Every structure is written in C-alpha cells, then in structure tokens.
Amino acid sequence: MESNEKVKLICEILSSKKAKGIVYISVSDKTSLCDYFVICGGTSKTHVKSLAENLEEKLEKEYGETPRRVEGLREGRWAVLDYADVIVHIFGDEERDFYNLERLWTDGKNLIRYS
Secondary structure, three states: OOHHHHHHHHHHHHHHOOOEEEEEEEOOOOOOOOOEEEEEEOOOHHHHHHHHHHHHHHHHHHHOOOOOEEEOOOOOOEEEEEOOOEEEEEEOHHHHHHHOHHHHHOOOOOEEEOO
C-alpha cells in the first residue's frame, strides 16, 4: 500500500471512532524517518487507548499492516504507532497542547485537516 493511501485509510479508521482534530502532515521532505505524521486526539484515557487498539487491530486484520513499534499505550495519555512510512500520534487534550507537533512540523503548506 502506498503511503498516501495508508495515511487516508488511517484517518478514516480514526474518524470512524470519533477521534478529534485529525490532521496529517507530509514530512517526507523534512526527515527520512517517515512520509507522514497523523495526529489526532481522544476525549479521555480510555478513548486514546481505544483509538490506538482499534487502529492496530483493523490495519492488521483487514490490510496485513502491523506497526513496527507501539509506545505509550499503557497509560492512555498518548500513543504512537509506527507504520514505517506513516507514524500515528494519538494524544489526550493536555498532551496534544503540550507537545504541539503541528507547530513543529508544518510549514503552512504540508498540513491537511481530515474532515
């Protein structure tokens, strides 16, 4: 699956579970780490964990995509799922405001808000 297809699929899955403020950022010209970051929020620790677990389960079962690494899931304040070319960041409200990844990685042209 191409990176641009994967990022849109991830956004669709997160949206179906009511993730807040979903954006994706093209970072391929800024880092060799990945092609895209997906950033979204959950309304509670339970919601953050549920979003991450649902995404991981759906991508594996339906598309054979497994993350290389998953971090932060246990506490439910944030989670990072590394799908090689797409890295997904799921934050609680306070954590999203604190880390503000959108500000760090956007240049005004590379951020897309998912409706």
